Amino acid sequence: MPDMKQRALDYHALPTPGKLSVESSKPCATAADLALAYTPGVAEPVKAIYQDPAAAYRYTNKGNLVAVITDGTAVLGLGNVGALAGKPVMEGKAVLFKRFANIDVFDIEVTAPSIESFIETVVNIAPTFGGINLEDIAAPHCFRIERELRARLDIPVFHDDQHGTAAIIAGALLNALELQGKTLPTARIVFLGAGAAGMATARLLKAMGAQDIVLVDIAGVLHSGRDDISDYGRDLLRQTSARTLADVMPGADVFIGVSAANALPPDLLKLMAPSPVVFALANPDPEILPATAMAVRDDLIMATGRSDFPNQVNNALCFPYLFRGALDAKARQITTGMQVAAAHALAALAREEVPQAVLDAYAISELHFGRDYIIPKPFDPRLLEKVAGAVAEAARAEMAAAVA
Template identity: 45%
Template sequence: MSNEANNQVTDEDVFSGHEGGKLSVEVPRQIANQRDLSIAYTPGVAKVSRAIAAEPALAERYTWAHRVVAVVSDGSAVLGLGDIGASASLPVMEGKSALFRSFAGLNSIPLVLNTNDVDEIVETLVRLRPSFGAVNLEDISAPRCFELEERVIEALDCPVMHDDQHGTAIVVLAALRGALAVEGREMNQLRVVISGAGAAGVACARILRNAGVGEVTMLDSKGIIHPGRAGLNAIKEQLAAETNASGLRGGLEDALAGADVFIGLSGSTITEAELATMHSGAIVFALSNPDPEIHPEVAARYARVVATGRSDFPNQINNVLAFPGVFRGALDAGARKISDRMKLAAADAIFQVAAEDLHPERIVPSALDPRVAPAVSAAVEKAAHDESA
């Protein structure tokens, strides 16, 4: 099942691939003589600046800002590394910018901030707004990430998305649709267990409920989230009211008994014995990286469809299937927000690409499939136009 032997990467490969950073600025028009210089800079540029000063909307035509995505992080929840700070998070943000360019043709600038204060981050982005056209929030710890995204959306007149939440949720929904198509099952028949009530877990619960999943049961490190449980923050109190219709109590073992789908987003583990109590033909998404909640080969003894977050096993749940096309579609549509309808459209587009060749080991397209970003972009753009019609 594993392709690990064919994808060996050494430490030397990794560090040499990051030396000097992963980004550079391209100049699309050559500056080779005095005339070129006069057009690109002084005195010609002053004419453009005066025109924009007189009519600010011209900035969209004569600068790059409206097509630039700011990739913003405070370094507080980076990959599985935790709170490593702004500087250490920059290689990740550079990588995200490289993916925007490679998959969606969008320019992108990584911005890492030496503050965890929500007010300061919001103020910084408000002040920088003339320099970009969209904001991808990245690797910001929960529960601050929920408040921050909400406030940045409210403060700015451009597309904003916290990818750790919604990119993950979009691809999980697309993958679940693929798995159900393989098994001939319906969304409304499912009881889904989500282990992890952080950024990704909360967003997955919401998008799955919006998509018509029958029942969602959520767990955090203290067990099943339910009304009246002590120590719930505001986000988890809302989840308690919206999920767990069966009124389950206890831990993972109690949640998994008879469940149809397991989605792991917490770094916890699931035992073979616990997995064996799930419904026949279970679907297992063990998405923690680098170590899935249960090894895919063990999960495959009980589940017909298994997905992970890794590239060396089939069915990789990778956010790159979603975020480049989502932002490209939102910007192409001139949208001011990325709505739930646009996210559902993105998930459907990913599924439709996979639907051409569905298989238990291919419920989502490859992260490198060149069809995906254009399909997602077109679907998101159409959803945005439909909403504004």
């Protein structure tokens, strides 16, 4: 069998380069079809949309079309490889949108000389789309980009590396804490990694009731005396004398790693509270391998970002359904409330009986809520109804409350 490198290259190259194609959703086989698809018939929807821009959702694909946009500055674990090299990832994201939520995608790779020009590019192309998924954009400028686009556009703008990751972690953590006999408001939570994913997850957990969160980055604890933290992270600074990961791990209930391979020494794992939760989410190699962690602590519940270990925290569990719910509700933004709804829906689904279709997809005989199953599997067909439905319901409730 060819090695993974060659298999991956062949997969992307053969029989047709890339992973996407565009297909017509209407017939165009006769002169009559052509007259409707283009001139003169196309003038009628043009006039209708000119009179009422909302008609674009009826007469075009806008309402089911998302842009997956990158500048290539933080592609997977490969770093700043540039916009063009990020295209295979954006195409892959498009495949997941279509496969899991039947959402069409145009992938957009932008080489921009400045943050401002990137923002203007997205604003200028936004009328085409029903939503914007920002992808693989480095911190801290990803925070500014998302904030400004959310303020300027009337369609959902979502940075998956931040908020998709956050919702999945939150859903898995709710279940892990319950199994360990703990609660979110009382848990002591330590983050290793304070980039886009770490900060967004910490904020979402705080919104869901977490009271004791400390973040650690390469320079140490994010404490109130630090002057090297951007404005986008200052709300997460702690008043504390702790300065290192070793200072904050004793007695911690939860460790969430969104940092680098082998960044959690086993000796620090020993210092955690009884029945800890360890999410080692660095990819492809986690902060600590499950076998190493379990050799040190047999009372832990663990998750990683990898499919070859139990409890994979996979963004495909969230972003297709967040957008599906947002598009179905015609929401103008993906709010914190919608993310919370997704997290709770993911947690609830993992507690239900697993259908045979899921067992067949993973070639296993049984799967039950417990230490090795705290989050649904990506190929669970119930995700579309449960998660997208919960998101749409939350969006409609928020929109109704806003006009009441």
